[in-house]
Amino acid sequence: MLPQFEVAEITFEQVPGDLPLFFVARWREWRVGVVVGDWKADGVLVIEDLRVEEDILLRRKSLFQCEKRMSLLRRGIGRSLLREVIRQAPRLGATELVGKLAERDLQPRPFLPDWYASEGFKILPAKKVDPPYVKGWIRMRLGPG
Numbered sequence: 001m002l003p004q005f006e007v008a009e010i011t012f013e014q015v016p017g018d019l020p021l022f023f024v025a026r027w028r029e030w031r032v033g034v035v036v037g038d039w040k041a042d043g044v045l046v047i048e049d050l051r052v053e054e055d056i057l058l059r060r061k062s063l064f065q066c067e068k069r070m071s072l073l074r075r076g077i078g079r080s081l082l083r084e085v086i087r088q089a090p091r092l093g094a095t096e097l098v099g100k101l102a103e104r105d106l107q108p109r110p111f112l113p114d115w116y117a118s119e120g121f122k123i124l125p126a127k128k129v130d131p132p133y134v135k136g137w138i139r140m141r142l143g144p145g
């Protein structure tokens with residue numbers, strides 16, 4: 001039998017390497033989400049990517065082989081990843097978290113600005129210097145770690 005997904009069982013790991021922010025969310029043996037970020041300026045950490053597995057193959061080899069392909073969207077994984085970033089960012093040396101609202105993400109997911117706002121981010125308009133695909137920014141100032 002495949003286990004029932006439980007968001008409370010998610011753990012986070014920093015992937016070693018040069019990126020200050022590269023967390024993988026794991027549920028049991030499966031990688032269920034990822035968030036990547038890099039420094040933009042002193043203390044300003046840009047969330048470059050935040051995504052949850054949309055098509056995962058859950059497979060167990062046991063007496064009976066079980067497998068199931070499923071989307072893990074809308075089960076609270078994105079929220080728990082974002083909250084982990086907010087929790088860990090001051091420890092990484094960040095005083096501010098920012099991220100672009102790109103057209104390719106916003107178009108299929110118009111809920112993104114409201115979601116980030118509900119997690120405490122300010123939603124800002126695109127700057128004049130931004131490329132056209134940037135439709136806005138998210139920003140959160142952080143307290144000391």
Ligand SMILES: CC(C)(COP(=O)(O)OP(=O)(O)OC[C@H]1O[C@@H](n2cnc3c(N)ncnc32)[C@H](O)[C@@H]1OP(=O)(O)O)[C@@H](O)C(=O)NCCC(=O)NCCS
Pocket residue numbers: 049050051052053072073074075076077078079080099100101102105109111112115
């Ligand atoms: C954005 C993303 C990370 C959200 O992850 P998720 O695990 O599906 O989101 P959660 O289950 O944690 O949902 C958090 C909240 O977001 C909002 N939300 C998420 N999916 C939604 C949808 N399809 N429609 C409307 N609101 C939605 C809801 O407010 C939700 O809270 P609720 O379920 O209590 O109502 C995921 O959709 C994803 O990987 N998208 C592709 C990459 C991307 O666009 N990343 C963002 C770049 S800025």
